[in-house]
Amino acid sequence: MKRKITLKQIAKELDVSISTVSKALRNSVEISEDTKQKVQAFAKLYNYRPNNIALSLKNRKTNTIGIIIPEIVHHFFSKVIRGVELVANQRGYNVIVGLSNESFSKEVINMQMLANGSIDGFILSISKETLQLQDYHHFEETISQGMPIVMFDRVVAEIECDKVIIDDFKGAKTAVQKLIANGARNIGLITTRDYVSVGKLRTQGYMEALEEHGIDLKSNLILKLDDSKNFEEDLEALESEIRVLFESEQKIDAIFAVNELYALSAMKVARSLGRSIPKDLQVIGFTDGVLSKHATPSMTTISQHGQQMGEKAAHLLIDRLENEDEEESYTTVVISTDLIERESTF
């Protein structure tokens, strides 16, 4: 139950000044070999470690980065955290997490809690509610106080900062092109309402792929779901919406879904309607998830490379932190997606 030992205690014990102890421990030339040895031995014995908080205060630098995400129980986001933690640790930083739970106010509060000196910079992905409200003042405020932000995945053009995204447009287009190449002509799209930028871009990718192949866009084949509903908790609702799509559009021969759950549910519903996958219906999802991999049949997906995004975001942030002044220009890094072919397509 002994408290951690401090410089002051070592100094008193050895009958030298605090400064001498500090210098001795950092091997300063100002201190005689004798004293150094004495101090270092004592410090080792008592397992002295400099107090981080004191250092943070003195250096005005915490060596800690804050990450704010909408949800942690989510394969993609936890992969991002893993990436961030990995490079943060490598480069001597800690990671402190805040969850916005997709709520604007929790996002704001969490940022305020951390922005008061606890961290040196943010890595974040914007909550759905914030995207809907389009209220970004907390980001602007943070940045104007000299605290850098790196946004990933869900970003927004209005805020100038470093960003790490995937090419949602191109990824979606690739997926749909694949379906077309495999012979599909009536490709359904299961997507969300448009306020989340990534959903919008994926929808556009879908449309462009169709157009390039001279396939008319049929709005009946597009199912726009209200993403504010928590379908994870109410699979019934999700599946019944999808069922309606399949029943009213019998000729659908492929599905592109903007996330894993939608794609999986589409497979499930299709099978329950007696359609076999991929023979009668090919499916591609957009995700990084575990469901696609372990589903039966396993699902072809567009991978998001969450960990890589996290790593890149961390590097961007730390680079900026450690090159004060430097160039003021912000970069947007695009992580390329991959088409992971599995059993739900030919």
Place this chain on the structure above:
Amino acid sequence: MKRKITLKQIAKELDVSISTVSKALRNSVEISEDTKQKVQAFAKLYNYRPNNIALSLKNRKTNTIGIIIPEIVHHFFSKVIRGVELVANQRGYNVIVGLSNESFSKEVINMQMLANGSIDGFILSISKETLQLQDYHHFEETISQGMPIVMFDRVVAEIECDKVIIDDFKGAKTAVQKLIANGARNIGLITTRDYVSVGKLRTQGYMEALEEHGIDLKSNLILKLDDSKNFEEDLEALESEIRVLFESEQKIDAIFAVNELYALSAMKVARSLGRSIPKDLQVIGFTDGVLSKHATPSMTTISQHGQQMGEKAAHLLIDRLENEDEEESYTTVVISTDLIERESTF
């Protein structure tokens, strides 16, 4: 790019002392109404917030808790984090995460990084390697320095601290009892080697359930997998081990698996061998996961209630932090498991 404003700056600007500003902001009776108003208005205008680091140093309290887990890309652990974050935030604490990646040395290093003043206490689940090495000196050291630890899920009797666990023994027993009640008599067990405590307990629960029903334990029905292999990356290996079990023990009519992946793979292999679920084979897994829920057929499981564990752990830790002195007795909280019946059993 203006730095955050400090008490000192406000004081200079308003031509009063730092103490006056501090007191005015905290509504001290020592300060006249006039001055209070003036100071508070100014502070509001410049969006003053006390610097957390300075407060931490002064109060010798960071209001931050550290959580060390073996892996974040894992449904159970991310649910625990969510629980921890939830109550931590409610009670005014931040959460800083460290990942041990199942490695002893990373666990030690991570704890050292955080123990030097960055946090007030730990919540952690022990890495596999640490459990194997049985080297717990870093926990003892941390505790002896007056920093409380709460362990969850993977705990160890040697260390005295608060713990949050589930009743692995009883959960497993319940699962097997259910299978027996459903008519199964040749129940296979898919488990891990014994060094991870939870695996051992679940295995014991399996055995006791059999014994109570007078069913002989046949060691041929038990598949012990080497958990150091990363089966998530090598499904083939996992499935082929399970296939061997099924092929050599044709009479198996039920499977109890100690985690989600094993259970799911068992279902997959069984189906590929032409057996239908649950008619020919019933399956119960032990988990909190998303795979069980979304599998086809969906899987009956013993739930671990990860979020609840996280919440409880956070409460235990914060209670201890805020009731210094108090009772020195440590408690072990057992979170009850539930049998979640789905389609893989009758």
Place this chain on the structure above:
DNA sequence: ATTTGTCACGAAAACGTTTTCGTGTTAAAA
């Protein structure tokens, strides 16, 4: 004998707070 220089160390400031303890001013009580 005086100056110069090196050596080894200590004092103090600074980071941003909170809090204890004065202290000068004014009004009320003796």
Place this chain on the structure above:
DNA sequence: TTTTAACACGAAAACGTTTTCGTGACAAAT
């Protein structure tokens, strides 16, 4: 008029570091 009390505020210490700038002792150079 003198003592007391309330009032409103400031100085300073403390939390644990690092770093700048002295400074006293002693040896070498003049």
